[in-house]
Amino acid sequence: MWEGSRSILGILTRNPNGFGSSSLLEAARRRGVTSFYFRFRDIIARVGGGPPLQVRGLNVKDINSVIVRPIGRSxxxxxxxxxxxxxxxxxxxxxxxxxxxxxxxSMDKYRSLYLLHKRGIPVPETVVVEDPSIAFEFMRTMPDIVLKPVFGSRGHGSTRISDRDLAWNILREQAFFRHVIYMQRFIPHRRRDIRAFVIGNEVIAAMVRENPESWKTNVAMGAKPKPIKLEGELEDLAIKSTEILGCExxxxxxxxSESGNAYVLEVNSQPGWRGLQSVTKVNIAEKIVDYAILTSKR
Ligand SMILES: Nc1ncnc2c1ncn2[C@@H]1O[C@H](COP(=O)(O)OP(=O)(O)O)[C@@H](O)[C@H]1O
Ligand SMILES: [Mg+2]
Structure with missing residues (x-):
């Protein structure tokens, strides 16, 4: 365990005033842990002539733990x-x-899905190619697809296509702009999915996200969160997927799916929790800070 003020927790964030970062800083303060935030642009990396990494006047080797908030578009x-x-x-x-x-x-939708599938986690059937004509051929066996940006999040940029003419235009355009084509079989569902928040080897909170407006059930796409207690197979699925990708x-x-099968869509390695926090009594920021304290190496 850390010893009061000698331990330092860094929050690496684009926006220290955002919900996640400010609640982490607040939780650390309540726990009596010295904490501070820094941004990627604060990082000074050196090879020779000084400490390898400094942020905001601190030598990074004096920091115990760093919690990474969303890296964002870059x-x-x-x-x-x-x-x-x-x-x-x-x-x-x-x-x-x-x-x-x-x-x-985890950020890479193809690599992560491959690793999950390899370890027996059920995931939607997916094809990744650069050539739009190959992608188009696959639409014979996958007539209803979701096209996703390989590095996307919050539902942004994902498109569902079943019209072949439209598909051909979009696939060609993707290739023209040098995007990798990531296409997935659309799984019919009831406009809801589950978000499990895992810390260590435990699901600390979970919610159903329901969106009457869209097949995309991200909170950012207007889905409403409802708390649920995750148990049994679904709980195991969340914990095992997190472990496979090496996330803490x-x-x-x-x-x-409508037919009742569970599929893991993705593991978010820099998850937000504003929506989830609004429906659970568990203080998520405190849980993350406690985990950082418990697992600190020094
Ligand atoms: N193969 C699919 N079939 C049906 N719905 C899907 C599929 N993939 C994603 N979705 C819907 O789109 C949402 C966003 O997809 P996801 O893979 O989690 O990417 P993002 O990083 O944008 O959140 C999911 O929460 C789900 O509601
Ligand atoms: Mg998602």
Whole structure:
């Protein structure tokens, strides 16, 4: 355990005033843990001539744990540098939550789904290609598809297509803009799915997200959260999926098909919890901070 003021918790965030980051800072204050936020642009990485990593005047090796909030939209350079900086943090003995290796795997919708499927987790049938004519051919066996950005979140940019002419135009356009085509069989469902919030090896809270307006059940797409207690098979599915991707904190999306089968859609390695917090008594920020304290290496 940490010893009062000598322990330091960093919150890596784009927006310290956002719901997630401010509730983490508040939870740390209540727990008597010294905490501070920093942004990616605050990171000074050096090779020779000084400490390898500094943020806001602090030598990163003096920080015990860092909680990573959403990395957000970034250029390829930024995405790689940001992950590299997290790897250096780990090298310096900081407990980074989630680990950069876990973030890397989870952010990438193809890699993560492949790993989940390989370990026996049920996931929707998916095809990933660069060539639009190959994608189009697959529409013979998958006539109703969801096209997703490989690095998307919050439901943004996902499109459901069953019209072949429209599909052909969109697929060609995707290729023209050098997007990788990620297409998934549409699973008929009742406009609701499950979000399980996992910390360590435990589902600390869960909700059903219901959206009368759309097949996309993200809270950002207007879905309304309702609390549920996750048990049995669904609970195991959430915990096992989190573990496969190496996440310590995760938001797992589970879809129940009309015929009653469960599919894991994705594991979010930098989950938000505003919607979930509005329907649960569990203080999620406190749970995350407690976990960081308990698992701190120094
Ligand atoms: N294959 C699918 N079939 C039916 N609905 C889907 C499918 N994939 C995603 N959805 C719906 O779209 C939402 C967003 O998909 P998801 O894979 O979680 O990506 P995002 O990162 O945008 O949240 C899901 O919560 C679900 O409601
Ligand atoms: Mg999702």
């Amino acid at each position: 250029s390829l350079d930024q995405a790689i540098f940001r992950l590299d900086a997290l790897y250096t943090m780990e090298d310096l003995g900081v407990h980074v939550i989630n680990k950069p290796s876990a973030i890397e795997r 904190v995760a938001g797992v999306d589970i879809l129940l």
